[in-house]
Amino acid sequence: MSNFSAQRVRAETPEFLRVINDHPLTYLDSAASSLPPRAVIEAMSRYYELRHANVHRGVYQTANEATDAYEGARATIARFINAPGGADEIVFTKNATESFNLLAKSWGLANLGRGDVVLISEMEHHANIVPWFQLREVTGVEVRFLKVTDDYRLDLSTLDEDLAGVKLLSITGMSNVLGTINPVRELADAAHRHGALVAMDAAQSVAHAGLDVTALDVDFAAFSGHKMLGPTGIGVFWTRQEILAAMPPFLGGGGMIADVRTDGYRPATGPSKFEAGTPPIAEAVGLGTAARYLESLGLDHVVAHETALTADALTRLAHHFAGRVHVIGPATTQARGGVISLDVEGVHAHDVAQVLDEFGVCVRPGHHCAKPLMRRFGLAATARASFGPYSLTADTDVLIEALEHAVKLFG
Amino acid sequence: MSNFSAQRVRAETPEFLRVINDHPLTYLDSAASSLPPRAVIEAMSRYYELRHANVHRGVYQTANEATDAYEGARATIARFINAPGGADEIVFTKNATESFNLLAKSWGLANLGRGDVVLISEMEHHANIVPWFQLREVTGVEVRFLKVTDDYRLDLSTLDEDLAGVKLLSITGMSNVLGTINPVRELADAAHRHGALVAMDAAQSVAHAGLDVTALDVDFAAFSGHKMLGPTGIGVFWTRQEILAAMPPFLGGGGMIADVRTDGYRPATGPSKFEAGTPPIAEAVGLGTAARYLESLGLDHVVAHETALTADALTRLAHHFAGRVHVIGPATTQARGGVISLDVEGVHAHDVAQVLDEFGVCVRPGHHCAKPLMRRFGLAATARASFGPYSLTADTDVLIEALEHAVKLFG
Amino acid sequence: MSNLDDLYREIILDHYRSPRNRGQLATPPAHRVEGFNPLCGDEITIDLLVDDGVLVDLKLSGQGCSISQASSSLMSVAVKGKSRDDVRHAIASFKEMMLRHESALSDDESKNQVARLRELGEIAALQGVVKFPVRIKCATLAWNTLAQGLDELAL
Amino acid sequence: MSNLDDLYREIILDHYRSPRNRGQLATPPAHRVEGFNPLCGDEITIDLLVDDGVLVDLKLSGQGCSISQASSSLMSVAVKGKSRDDVRHAIASFKEMMLRHESALSDDESKNQVARLRELGEIAALQGVVKFPVRIKCATLAWNTLAQGLDELAL
Numbered sequence A, B: 001m002s003n004f005s006a007q008r009v010r011a012e013t014p015e016f017l018r019v020i021n022d023h024p025l026t027y028l029d030s031a032a033s034s035l036p037p038r039a040v041i042e043a044m045s046r047y048y049e050l051r052h053a054n055v056h057r058g059v060y061q062t063a064n065e066a067t068d069a070y071e072g073a074r075a076t077i078a079r080f081i082n083a084p085g086g087a088d089e090i091v092f093t094k095n096a097t098e099s100f101n102l103l104a105k106s107w108g109l110a111n112l113g114r115g116d117v118v119l120i121s122e123m124e125h126h127a128n129i130v131p132w133f134q135l136r137e138v139t140g141v142e143v144r145f146l147k148v149t150d151d152y153r154l155d156l157s158t159l160d161e162d163l164a165g166v167k168l169l170s171i172t173g174m175s176n177v178l179g180t181i182n183p184v185r186e187l188a189d190a191a192h193r194h195g196a197l198v199a200m201d202a203a204q205s206v207a208h209a210g211l212d213v214t215a216l217d218v219d220f221a222a223f224s225g226h227k228m229l230g231p232t233g234i235g236v237f238w239t240r241q242e243i244l245a246a247m248p249p250f251l252g253g254g255g256m257i258a259d260v261r262t263d264g265y266r267p268a269t270g271p272s273k274f275e276a277g278t279p280p281i282a283e284a285v286g287l288g289t290a291a292r293y294l295e296s297l298g299l300d301h302v303v304a305h306e307t308a309l310t311a312d313a314l315t316r317l318a319h320h321f322a323g324r325v326h327v328i329g330p331a332t333t334q335a336r337g338g339v340i341s342l343d344v345e346g347v348h349a350h351d352v353a354q355v356l357d358e359f360g361v362c363v364r365p366g367h368h369c370a371k372p373l374m375r376r377f378g379l380a381a382t383a384r385a386s387f388g389p390y391s392l393t394a395d396t397d398v399l400i401e402a403l404e405h406a407v408k409l410f411g
Numbered sequence C, D: 001m002s003n004l005d006d007l008y009r010e011i012i013l014d015h016y017r018s019p020r021n022r023g024q025l026a027t028p029p030a031h032r033v034e035g036f037n038p039l040c041g042d043e044i045t046i047d048l049l050v051d052d053g054v055l056v057d058l059k060l061s062g063q064g065c066s067i068s069q070a071s072s073s074l075m076s077v078a079v080k081g082k083s084r085d086d087v088r089h090a091i092a093s094f095k096e097m098m099l100r101h102e103s104a105l106s107d108d109e110s111k112n113q114v115a116r117l118r119e120l121g122e123i124a125a126l127q128g129v130v131k132f133p134v135r136i137k138c139a140t141l142a143w144n145t146l147a148q149g150l151d152e153l154a155l
C-alpha cells in the first residue's frame, strides 16, 4: 500500500498558507515552477547558516563540508535519473536552458555542420529551439521539425524519412503545453538505428513522468531544479561519460581549467570542465534534497496521483463547459501528464488568468515559450493549469467555479 | 559617528556559531566567498515560503510578487553600483564568470577581430583571462597582458604603448591574490583616450572597495552575489544601455526572445535578451537583500574597518615571522584591500591551511584562479587570508598563533 | 469582484467584443507596422494611411487579450483622421495615464489628470488597468506600435 | 593536534624536507610526463628511463605540498629499478590504500590490507592521508602521473 498523501505534501509546502484575495491558494502552475517543500527550503538555509564556503579549493572543514554537500548532490542526481556512469556524468548548470546551450554550443558546434540535421519537434520549448537556430547561424546545420498531429501527438508516420541525415534528435519527454508524453525510448531506438544521438528535454518529465536515462536509452538530458520541487538557479546537463569527455569547453573561467598561462589554457576533465566559476552550491544542496524528497514520495505514486487528477479534471471540464472550453492536448490520460491548456471561446487566456486570480487560482496564460506549437494550432495563448504532487481534487473544484465566472463575465 | 560594528555583523552571521576542532570559527576566506547574514538567508526562505512562482509570464498574485521581487533586486543593484541608466542596465547571470563570458562571446565576438587587442593584466582572475583566450581561438583577437611590478602593482610605465590598438581594457578593480586596488578611473581615462572601452572585474571590489560605475567611468562591470554577502547562483553583468542594446544575444531559449517561428527567432530587448530560461529568482531576492544590508552598514565603514584590520595584520605578521613569512602583495594599506596572501618558507600553502584548520582558521591555499600571476612570482600556491565586515582583530590573533604552530611543525 | 469590475468596464468589454477598425489596408500606399508583447504573446499589426501629415485611415489586425484589443480599438477611434500633432498628443496622454497611480498624485497633478482624462474621452475607461501593473503592457502595446509606425514614417 | 600527527608523520616530513630522486634526465632517451592538480596548483614532472621492461631510473621535478612531495619521493624510491609488473602492482596497491577507509573494511579485508601495507613499506606512512579526503589527490598525483607515463610508453 502506498504511503503517498498529497494532503501531507501540501501540509509540508509552506506557500499553501498564503491567502489570495480572501481565498486559499489554488496553485495550478507547477509546469512553470513547482513549490518547494519545507525540507528543501530548510536544507538551503541550514547550508548557509552552518557550512557555506566556496567549494573545491578549500582545505578547511566548512569548505570540505560544502564540497561534500555539492558533490553529494551530484551523486544524488545521478542516482535519481539512473545515470549509467554515475556522478561524473552530471553537470550542474543554471537551468535547463543553459543545459541546451551547452549541448548546442559545445557538442553541437563540434559535431554539427552544414549537411547535418538536428531533428526537433513542433512541440518543443524555446529552450530546445533557439540554441539550434543560433547554431545554424554559425555552422549552417539544418534544423528540422517533427510535426504534431491534430490530436496533439508527435506525427511519427514518416519518422524514417524524417530521420534521414539526422545527427541529433532532440525531443521533449513531456510537452509543457499539451501534457503529451512522448515515446522517448521508441524514438531513441529509431534514431540510433539511423546513427543519430538523442537528447531529451526532461524539464517536465523529470518530476511528472520520471526520468531513467538508462531505460530510455537517450544520450543527453536537460532539466531544471525549480520544476522538481527544487530551487531556482540550478539545472542539470547529463550525458554519457565518453561523450562528455570529448566535448570541448563551453564557458571559460576558474574551475574549468587544468592550467592557464599567458599564452593559453588547458581545460579540466570531467563535469568541472563545464562548470566555470563558483557553482550553485546552495542550489545543489536544495536540488539534492528535492530529489530525495521525491524519492521518498515515490515518483510512481506522484505520477499516479497526478494522472488521476488529470483524468478527473478532463472529464469535468468537458462536462461543464461543453463547446465553450477547449482542452489543447490529448483528451485522455493515455501517455499524458497533468498539464491542461485551456482555450476558452471568446475569452483571452490573459483574461481567464486574471479572473481566476480573483479566486486565488494560479494558472499561466501565454505561449508558454512554445510559439511554433501555438502557431501550429492557430493560438496566441492558452490558459494552462498544471498539477503537482500537492494538488488535490479541490483545486479542480475551484478552477471550475472560477472558469464559470470568467465565461459569464465575458458573456 | 559611525554605527558600524563588526561585532554586530558577526552576531548577525549564523556561521560564526560553528565550532571547528574545538575552536570557534575564524573565517578568513571572504575573498573566496563571504558568509551571508541572517537577513539574506531569511529573505530567500521567506521568498520560497510565501511567494515563489515563475516570473514575467504570470498574471496571478504570487507571480506578480515574484516578478516584483526579481525586478526590485535589479533596481537595488542598479542603485548600489550607481548605474547611470538604472535597472535596464543590469543583467543577472549565474556568477561573475558567466558575466565575462557574456562580455567576450556577445560583445567581444561582435566587436573584436584579428588586428584588435584586448588588454588585460597579469593579475587577472581566470574569469577575465580564459574567455579572451576562447575568443582568440575564434576571431584571432590579440590578448595582451599589462605587467605587474615587483611591488605588486600594475606596471603603468608604458601604458600608452600598451594601449596601442586596444579596443577593450579589461581589468580587475582589486586583485583576489595581492589585495592590490587598481586605479580604475585613471586607467579608464587613458583607455578612453585611446578609443578603447573598459571592463572592470568588480568581483572583489564590489564589497571591499565599493563600486560606482559612473564615478569610475567604466563601460562594463562583472561581479558575483556570493562575494558580497549574497547567495551563490547569481552574478551581475552591467553595461551602458546603448552598448547593451547593440549586443547580440548570448544564450538562447525562453525569456530572451520576442518571437520564435519554425524558421527563426527575434531576440527580446533590454536585459531580458541576456537572461535565457528561468532566472535566479530567489538568488536575486538574496542579492538585493545583501546589497541593502551593505548599504545599511555603510560601505565606507566596511572599507575603513577592513583597512584597519589589514594594517594591523601586516604589521604583526612582519613582526612575528620576520623573514619566514612573506606577504605576496603591497606592504602597506595604500590602495590595498584586506586580502593577505602568505608564502611561508619551507611550508607549502596546502600544509599551512591544513595546520590552520586545526585551529578553526579558514584560509585558502592554492593559485586562487590566477595562475599567470602565480607564475609571475614563481609561486605554485599561497595561503590566503582575507577579511570581511564581520572580521575582528581576534581573528588575526588566532591566525598568528596557528601560523606559529605551522612554522614549528615543519621546522 | 470589485477589482475585476474596475478592470473590465462595460465599454472595454464592448470594444473587445466588437472591435472597431479591424482589417487591413493595401500596402502601399499604407504603411504596415507590427508589435509584439513577448511576455503574453499578444500581436498587433497596424496599417497606417497618412496623407499630408494626417492619419487618414488605419486598420488593425492581430490577437490579444480584452485589454489589448479594447485599447487598440479605442485608440483607432481616437486617432483616425487626426493630425500628426493630435495623434502624438493622444499617445503621450495615454502613456502618462498608464504610468501614474492616482494615489501618487499631488492635488495639482490630480486636477491636470482629470482634465487630461476628459480629453481622452472613452479611452479613460482603461484607467482601471493601472491597478493591475502586469496588464499595463497589454494596454500600451497598440500605442507603442502606433508610435513606432509614426517614427518609421518620420511623422 | 592528534589529527595532524597522523597526517604529518616524521617520515613524511623527512621526505618532504629531503626529497629523493629530484632532478631531470635527458629526454630522449628518457620519457617525460607531466601531472597537474588543478585544484591546488601542484605540478609534477617525471622523467622515466625504461630499458627492457625495467624502470631503470626516474627523476622528479615540480612543486607541491608536503603530502604530494613526500608521496612522490617515497614512490620514486619504491619503484626505481623495478620491473613493469612490480611498478604497476605498487601503483595499484597505493591507490587501493587511498581509496579505503579502515573503518569501512571487513575483517578479511583488514587482514589483506595489513599484508599490503607491509608490502608497501615506508609508503604506508601515507595512510593517515585517507582521514583527510581533500589531501588524497595530493598523495595520488605522482602515482597517477607515473601510471600515465607507463601508458604512454605502452609499458
Ligand SMILES: Cc1ncc(COP(=O)(O)O)c(C=O)c1O
Binding pocket: A254, A276, A277, A278, A279, B031, B032, B095, B096, B097, B098, B125, B127, B128, B172, B174, B175, B176, B201, B203, B204, B224, B235, B369
Ligand atoms: C577577482 C575575481 N574575479 C572573478 C571571480 C570569479 O567569480 P565567480 O567564481 O563567482 O564567477 C573571482 C572569484 O573567484 C575573483 O576573485
Ligand SMILES: Cc1ncc(COP(=O)(O)O)c(C=O)c1O
Binding pocket: A031, A032, A095, A096, A097, A098, A125, A127, A128, A172, A174, A175, A176, A201, A203, A204, A224, A235, A369, B254, B276, B277, B278
Ligand atoms: C519543456 C520545457 N523545456 C525547457 C524549459 C526551460 O526550463 P528553464 O526555464 O528552467 O531553463 C521548460 C520550462 O520553462 C519546459 O517546460
